[in-house]
Amino acid sequence: xxxxxxxxGLHFRYGKARVREHDDAWTLRDLTLNIxxxxxxxxxxxxxxxxxxxxxxxxxxxxxxHGEVRFDGRDIRExxxxxQADLRRRNQIVFQSPRRSLDPRMSIRRALGQPVRSLExxxxxxxxxTEWLERVGLDSEILQRYPHQLSGGQLQRVGIARAISxxxxxxxxxxxxxxxxxxxxxxxxxxxxxxxxxFGLTLVMVSHDLGVVSRLCExxxxxxxxxxxxxxxxxxxxxxxxxxYTEALVTAARTVSLAAPDR
Amino acid sequence: MLEIRDxxxxxxxxxxxxxxxxxxxxxxxxxxxxxxxxxxxxxxxxIVGLQPADAKVTGSITFxxxxxxxxxxxxxxxxxxxxxxxxxxxPARALDPMMRIGRQVSEAIRIHMNLSRKEVGERVxxxxxxxxxxxPEQLLRRYPHQLSGGQQQRVLIxxxxxxDPKLLIADEPTTALDVTVQEGILELLVQLSDExGMGILFVSHDLGVVRFVCExxxxxYGGRLVEVGPTTAVVRTSRHRYTESLLAAxxxxxxxxxxxxYVGRRFDVIRGSVPALGDFPTGCRFRDRCDFASxxxxxxxxxxxxxxxxxxxxxxxxxxxxxxxxx
Amino acid sequence: MPDxxxxxxxASRAALKRVFRTVVRLPFPLFLGAFLVMSFVFIALxxxxxxxxxxxxxxxxxxxxxxxxxxxIFGTDRLGRDVVTQLMLGARNSLYVSVLSTTxxxxxxxxxxxxxxxxxxxxxxxxxxxxxxxxxxxxILVAFVxxxxxxxxxxxxxxxxxxxxxxxxxxxxxxxxxxxLALDYVEAxxxxxxxxxxxxxxHVLPNIGPLLIVLASVMFAAAILIEAALSFLGVGVQPPxxxxxxxxxxxxxxxxxxxxxxFFPGIAIVLTVLGFNLxxxxxxxxxxPQQARTGIF
Numbered sequence: 001x002x003x004x005x006x007x008x009g010l011h012f013r014y015g016k017a018r019v020r021e022h023d024d025a026w027t028l029r030d031l032t033l034n035i036x037x038x039x040x041x042x043x044x045x046x047x048x049x050x051x052x053x054x055x056x057x058x059x060x061x062x063x064x065x066h067g068e069v070r071f072d073g074r075d076i077r078e079x080x081x082x083x084q085a086d087l088r089r090r091n092q093i094v095f096q097s098p099r100r101s102l103d104p105r106m107s108i109r110r111a112l113g114q115p116v117r118s119l120e121x122x123x124x125x126x127x128x129x130t131e132w133l134e135r136v137g138l139d140s141e142i143l144q145r146y147p148h149q150l151s152g153g154q155l156q157r158v159g160i161a162r163a164i165s166x167x168x169x170x171x172x173x174x175x176x177x178x179x180x181x182x183x184x185x186x187x188x189x190x191x192x193x194x195x196x197x198x199f200g201l202t203l204v205m206v207s208h209d210l211g212v213v214s215r216l217c218e219x220x221x222x223x224x225x226x227x228x229x230x231x232x233x234x235x236x237x238x239x240x241x242x243x244x245y246t247e248a249l250v251t252a253a254r255t256v257s258l259a260a261p262d263r
Numbered sequence: 264m265l266e267i268r269d270x271x272x273x274x275x276x277x278x279x280x281x282x283x284x285x286x287x288x289x290x291x292x293x294x295x296x297x298x299x300x301x302x303x304x305x306x307x308x309x310i311v312g313l314q315p316a317d318a319k320v321t322g323s324i325t326f327x328x329x330x331x332x333x334x335x336x337x338x339x340x341x342x343x344x345x346x347x348x349x350x351x352x353x354p355a356r357a358l359d360p361m362m363r364i365g366r367q368v369s370e371a372i373r374i375h376m377n378l379s380r381k382e383v384g385e386r387v388x389x390x391x392x393x394x395x396x397x398x399p400e401q402l403l404r405r406y407p408h409q410l411s412g413g414q415q416q417r418v419l420i421x422x423x424x425x426x427d428p429k430l431l432i433a434d435e436p437t438t439a440l441d442v443t444v445q446e447g448i449l450e451l452l453v454q455l456s457d458e459x460g461m462g463i464l465f466v467s468h469d470l471g472v473v474r475f476v477c478e479x480x481x482x483x484y485g486g487r488l489v490e491v492g493p494t495t496a497v498v499r500t501s502r503h504r505y506t507e508s509l510l511a512a513x514x515x516x517x518x519x520x521x522x523x524x525y526v527g528r529r530f531d532v533i534r535g536s537v538p539a540l541g542d543f544p545t546g547c548r549f550r551d552r553c554d555f556a557s558x559x560x561x562x563x564x565x566x567x568x569x570x571x572x573x574x575x576x577x578x579x580x581x582x583x584x585x586x587x588x589x590x
Numbered sequence: 591m592p593d594x595x596x597x598x599x600x601a602s603r604a605a606l607k608r609v610f611r612t613v614v615r616l617p618f619p620l621f622l623g624a625f626l627v628m629s630f631v632f633i634a635l636x637x638x639x640x641x642x643x644x645x646x647x648x649x650x651x652x653x654x655x656x657x658x659x660x661x662x663i664f665g666t667d668r669l670g671r672d673v674v675t676q677l678m679l680g681a682r683n684s685l686y687v688s689v690l691s692t693t694x695x696x697x698x699x700x701x702x703x704x705x706x707x708x709x710x711x712x713x714x715x716x717x718x719x720x721x722x723x724x725x726x727x728x729x730i731l732v733a734f735v736x737x738x739x740x741x742x743x744x745x746x747x748x749x750x751x752x753x754x755x756x757x758x759x760x761x762x763x764x765x766x767x768x769x770x771l772a773l774d775y776v777e778a779x780x781x782x783x784x785x786x787x788x789x790x791x792x793h794v795l796p797n798i799g800p801l802l803i804v805l806a807s808v809m810f811a812a813a814i815l816i817e818a819a820l821s822f823l824g825v826g827v828q829p830p831x832x833x834x835x836x837x838x839x840x841x842x843x844x845x846x847x848x849x850x851x852x853f854f855p856g857i858a859i860v861l862t863v864l865g866f867n868l869x870x871x872x873x874x875x876x877x878x879p880q881q882a883r884t885g886i887f
Binding site: 061091093096100104107111119146148162 | 781782
């Protein structure tokens with residue numbers, strides 16, 4: 001089976017293309033990677049490495065300038081021009097800040113139903129909405145509430161419920177737990193794992209937290225300045241980093257890890 | 264150096280913080296750990312009189328023998344930046360984008376110390392070098408947006424230690440920074456503390472970070488101190504169930520040889536979430552979320568004392584024998 | 591109570607109760623504002639059917655009588671016309687011009703602003719410049735040009751104010767709209783297939799709504815005064831047609847002799863502007879899901 005997502009020679013930059021393009025003007029440079037169906041992929045790197053941008057290009061939210069991105073065998077540009085709704089339905093995102101990912105003026109009921117309304121052109125029934133909420137451990141009572149009345153953890157669960165309501169093939173999670181309390185992080189991460197195995201999703205998670213990535217993601221790519229510097233099995237890469245950059249990331253993560261030896 | 268006794272901070276009908284006793288010996292690095300709603304920031308701010316206007320603060324906070332609470336704003340202004348330095352969470356927001364770096368760092372010096380212009384300039388340069396910023400002369404004339412996050416935080420540290428404070432209060436200083444940058448800042452803080460004999464009150468939700476920097480850790484839940492003690496004791500042989508679950512919830516990066524077996528393994532969760540201000544249970548505030556809660560927990564737990572000043576308040580603590588405090 | 595509700599007396603009474611409860615929970619400013627605005631609108635409409643004195647009547651012997659005089663509650667102006675009548679007549683034009691011009695200008699300006707914000711960083715710059723060009727047009731000049739084509743009057747004044755205000759509304763909208771577009775929930779909306787148009791109208795517009803309401807309130811106040819100035823300059827309504835602004839301007843030279851003549855139209859303008867502001871405030875409150883409804887009791 002061919003990989004679900006195939007990327008080769010991907011170049012992306014924000015803003016207008018100029019006649020002379022310097023190397024460092026590119027946010028993503030010459031990226032090549034494959035994502036297998038049903039896999040879990042972590043995307044790590046520092047701020048400015050382009051990891052969030054990469055996710056948006058793979059989703060089709062940003063249009064790349066050079067290179068090829070194929071989703072399920074078809075070029076993404078073809079998807080976007082001919083069957084954009086299908087592409088969107090099969091690729092969903094969970095965002096970092098739960099408070100910013102829900103429109104403060106929309107009730108939870110309305111917000112939760114948006115993807116189905118937009119992509120399946122129908123209004124979801126209350127039964128469905130309740131079911132979706134139950135999947136993420138929330139009570140249907142919150143349907144009538146507004147975002148400001150819910151906690152960060154609850155909002156993030158709503159975000160996940162909303163994303164999987166259209167049964168996507170790939171779930172992209174951009175720093176899904178960084179804005180949450182530690183005790184809530186564990187809950188949401190477990191939820192992601194459960195949801196992923198329950199629906200057979202492909203999970204692509206961007207995170208700066210190597211500890212989290214090492215648990216959720218079997219594969220990982222390490223990004224720096226728009227390039228992929230290392231890619232492979234998470235446990236191998238983190239145990240034996242091949243580049244100085246990855247090694248620096250691992251060392252820094254170990255410094256503040258509770259598993260490290262005492263000083 | 265810093266002694267907190269019976270500190271109570273209330274907003275409206277809710278008592279947000281109640282700390283019976285917390286000490287910070289001279290030159291010691293103590294961490295204040297808690298999640299949102301734990302009151303850690305409120306506590307730190309109350310020390311320097313920066314609590315919200317509608318917060319009522321009672322109790323005693325003595326710094327080098329003299330009482331801090333109840334002082335006028337002018338008196339507190341003298342303490343802040345002088346004897347007590349302060350660094351806050353988001354470096355980008357703490358710096359005035361319209362002011363050059365040199366000027367911002369020199370502000371504290373000009374307020375608290377009586378130096379000539381030349382002396383101030385020299386001191387600023389020396390400070391920038393001490394926080395390991397490259398090319399200090401060039402840096403003086405730059406604006407904040409021209410610096411990286413890590414550099415901005417170093418500038419803020421420089422400003423905070425400009426007048427040789429005896430205590431530095433740092434509230435989530437590395438949360439907004441990349442992990443490699445964070446390592447550098449944390450090491451810098453430890454180094455400055457050792458070199459200057461400067462104490463640090465390090466406030467953070469990240470136990471791993473606090474563990475790296477601090478010699479002692481105080482864990483807060485719902486505005487109450489649940490466990491205090493030497494870092495190793497609190498982390499390795501934690502007694503309070505909340506501390507135990509907090510450690511289990513985010514263990515960080517496992518050892519290399521254990522990585523493979525942890526893939527796909529679920530996290531240990533703490534049931535439920537932090538209740539809203541008015542919804543904490545009576546007695547032990549953590550009991551609704553605790554797997555070990557018993558009937559006794561409906562009464563506030565007594566202070567138990569372990570070794571080396573390790574104390575905690577739990578009816579059903581984790582392992583080991585306990586000695587109940589007298590009275 | 592008539593017996594037609596005998597079939598389900600409880601249901602209709604319960605419904606009435608619910609309506610009543612909702613109404614009393616509305617914020618107080620909304621009530622006050624609505625009351626003020628509706629009062630003046632009522633007065634304006636009433637003037638078509640009845641005024642205390644004949645609108646056209648000039649009664650020079652009775653000129654400049656102070657308020658509280660025999661037959662004139664608020665006094666008379668320099669031509670002996672009853673002040674109350676003049677106020678009622680003036681309400682027509684002042685309200686008509688300012689409400690119409692503000693509504694049209696804010697609507698068109700905001701829609702244009704939304705459009706510009708939605709075009710993204712590439713086109714936003716050049717398009718904003720168009721709005722800026724509009725801003726730099728001297729409004730009075732535009733008014734005069736229009737007057738030469740259409741002659742002085744309400745229409746001219748309204749059009750002039752509209753042309754003047756559209757760039758302002760656009761400019762004010764572009765910034766906040768751009769900010770909202772950068773938020774995650776907008777990105778999420780795109781991620782589940784919403785079109786740009788949907789996002790602009792259903793996510794951005796409601797979230798900048800409060801801002802637009804405030805803008806409209808401020809513009810309304812300005813419009814009344816601009817209408818007055820235009821009338822004064824001969825571009826707006828001409829005598830004998832009246833507006834509060836004109837009334838105000840005619841009263842100015844008589845400040846010493848009859849200070850009350852400035853007072854009445856001034857108060858009318860102030861109260862109407864206040865009414866619209868309160869209405870705007872109240873509207874913002876009830877539209878905001880986060881605001882607790884405190885009600886008047």
